[in-house]
């Protein structure tokens with residue numbers, strides 16, 4: 524099982540309306556998901572639109588596209604160590620073409636079998652905007668780059684992915700989203716609380732090291 528999804532509703536509308544497991548808004552009541560160690564990766568109080576969710580509409584898309592104004596600061600979703608920085612590209616192109624992308628990767632979590640490494644990836648960042656270097660330890664909420672429109676991209680946004688190192692991407696859950704266990708939903712707007720609240724569970728394994736190439 525590469526990723527956990529809420530079961531899809533296969534039956535008719537009556538079943539859809541009766542089923543609590545469908546996740547159809549507004550049937551699912553607001554809830555506070557407290558287990559996540561991640562916060563939305565842009566500054567407190569700003570609102571982003573989800574242009575694509577975990578199952579994308581334009582492509583296989585195991586990530587979230589957060590649409591934000593170009594130049595908006597991108598923040599670390601969780602503390603960790605930076606493992607990759609690419610910010611030399613400038614051009615963007617449509618899905619029918621291919622053009623190189625910029626990105627930052629941050630590794631989180633202890634590396635033993637019981638608590639494998641996870642990493643978050645932040646794509647399409649603005650050329651020359653990286654504020655961190657490979658090997659640098661970052662705290663949650665630390666600015667790492669700025670939103671850009673680079674690579675296969677039609678508008679400024681951050682493509683945010685979460686994965687266990689060496690495995691497929693997984694759905695991401697954020698402590699600052701109050702519905703759907705914190706998982707961002709396609710076509711909805713979310714306000715970040717990153718930077719507004721100290722996140723107590725977030726300091727477990729921040730002091731990671733990584734040997735950069």
Ligand SMILES: [Zn+2]
Nearest residue numbers: 586587588682
């Ligand atoms: Zn994307």
